[in-house]
Amino acid sequence: MTHTAKPADPARTRPHPRRWAGLAVLSASLLIVVMDMTVLNVALPALSADLRPDAVSLLWIVDVYSLVVAGLLVTAAALGDRWGRRRVLLAGFATFGLASLAVPAAATPGAVIAVRAVLGVGGAMIMPATLSMIRHLFTDPRERATALGIWATMAGLGSALGPILGGVLLEHFSWRSAFLVNVPIMAAALVLGRWLLPESRNRRPAASGGAAGAGSWDLPGTLLSIVGMVALVYAIKHFGRDGPADPGALAAAALAAAALGWFAVRCLRRPDPMLDVRLLRRPAFCAGLVAALSASIAVSAAMLLLAQWMQLVRGYPPLETGVRLLPSAIATAVLSPLAPALAARIGARTVLAGGLAVTGLGFLVLPAAPEPLGYGTVAAALTLVGAGLGSLAVASAVIMAGAPPERSGSAAAMEETTYELGGALGVAVLGSVAAAVYRAGLPPERLADAGLTGSAAATARESLGGALEVFASFGEAGARLAERAREAFTSSLEWAGVAGGALLLLGAALAWLLTPRDLDLADGHEH
Structure with a gap:
């Protein structure tokens, strides 16, 4: 050609x-x-x-x-x-x-x-x-x-x-x-x-003439984006915390849908949109966003659960917990700078989809390991997760390759917004999966047999930290219940690993399908 x-x-x-x-x-x-x-x-x-x-x-x-x-x-x-x-x-x-x-x-x-x-x-x-x-x-x-x-x-x-x-x-x-x-x-x-x-700025704020006026600031669009995004994140957080029937979360979700839908329509109609939503028509750009979203959903929930597991189940103090979470960061730090060179050798699509798949396999190590779950297994899982997350360096490059230079701000905003939404969704969705498994491991009748009912039982079933505090005053029976609560929390972590691993493998498949086979990051743009 x-x-x-x-x-x-x-x-x-x-x-x-x-x-x-x-x-x-x-x-x-x-x-x-x-x-x-x-x-x-x-x-x-x-x-x-x-x-x-x-x-x-x-x-x-x-x-x-x-x-x-x-x-x-x-x-x-x-x-x-x-x-x-x-x-x-x-x-x-x-x-x-x-x-x-x-x-x-x-x-x-x-x-x-x-x-x-x-x-x-x-x-x-x-x-x-x-x-x-x-x-x-x-x-x-x-x-x-x-x-x-x-x-x-x-x-x-x-x-x-x-x-x-x-x-x-x-x-x-x-x-x-x-x-x-x-x-x-x-x-x-x-x-x-x-x-x-x-200093740098978009020197072509409007693509062509139009009713909106070239370069004019879209104040209604600004308000719509702020209201819509705040309402969306609020709804996600409260759906995860209070359930799908929570009136406040439902109202926030409706407000988010209306505000963000109106915002998208304004961006499509204006010659100088605040956010160039037309970038979503580019397959490579969407592939990068899929990678960012699936990784942030899974990792945000997993790190929160792992930090609690290390402190409340294994008994590590906060500083030691932070150190024991390092295998993921070390693997990411080693492999992220190498990812672009690897993409130049075997293709951006292979690195992006392969990295997500490796991250997913890291999550699946948790439920696949023999019982009881120990730190050695967790360290191996964290290393795989960190190694796979090195591919997100390529995800950022793919997103930027899919956007013209004058729209780099829109591209960056979409990527960062994807990470924010992914973090909120991870805690809400995967956190809800983990909470359901944890509560199933502490059924009310079992607590009632030990004399726990009412608010004390509700506190114990709400979180492991609350359970350990409640059980501390129940003597030998409380010690047995505390051990049961730790086992239930470990099971919840493993099931969150199943859900996160499945999500990441799905994200890997979508990234593979969306990323053009001939995408060359050295070219600097999507063909």
Whole structure:
């Protein structure tokens, strides 16, 4: 096949001289933002003991960050496309750092909720900007694929290092230290980012003329995207926690469907859409999103369950738990930078689908292992999962290859939104599967035989932590029930492994079918 020669693109023939130093700034900032999502899991017990939040406040402390991030990702990416990606990124650094600096003054649950919300604003500005700026820093497709591999490695490491950092800090300082550590890093990122990172924006905000007006800001679309995404994440979380008949979750789901449907229609009709939903017509782009969604659903639920299993079943302290979760992060860190080169040798489709399949097999190791489940089996499963997740470096490259440079903000927003939704769906759906298996292992009649009824029995069947607390006051019978509860929780972890493994194998099949056979990441775009 012959191709028509194209004029040389000066931006492409002259790579940015400080692109690798700029990548270090982008990767470090992403690492901190991702770590901040997981560090709260370790800090939450100490925070609860200090501030004594009620159940509703505790729920909002946990959820408000992801709700704000999900709601603002599209808006933040659109702002970067139009007004400058570096400008939005630096504003995100400043917002994240100032919110972290305000933590010592947060003396009430309401103040902590407010700080977490502002952290979410900063995180939403940082996350898509790091990805879209890589698209513009690295004009050579092969270098870009390597840079995206490093970016994916930082995202994976952040999830693993958050609990470890939190454990180390909490052994020596208060829970506030887990947030204050962000301040000097964000200050350094602000200074270095201003020096090292070039400004970039979409210089063609409108494809052609139209009623909406070229380059005009779509305020109704902004409000629709925020309301729709917040409502969607809220609905997913509460369906998982309160069941499919919960009135609040049903109302939020209806609101999300209406708002996001209207938002999609506006984006299709406008010549200058906030989010280019037409990218979903590109098979390679969809393949990358499928990979991101299936992996984030499975991994978010598995890591939460494994952290509880290690602490409540195996009795490991928080810091040791974080260290024992490291095999996944180490495998990801080793293989993510190698994934683009492997894709160049055997094809992006093979690496993307094969990586998801390996991750799925890692999940299936949990139920396939001989009883009782031990840490050796879990470490082997984590290593396989981490090795497979190295393919997500290729997923990011496939997504960027499926989007024109001027729409890199939309592509980045869609990828980050997919990860956010996947995290919420994982905890809601796979978490519900695990909860159902756990409750089935502690039937009410068995608890009643030991004298547990009413609220005490309900607490025991709600969570393993609650069960161990209730059973502690029931002597020898309580000790037997505690052992039964640990066995039920282990079974729930294994069944979550079955569900997660099946989902990942399905995702691998879809990625294989959607990714073009001849997709070449070195080409930089989808044919």
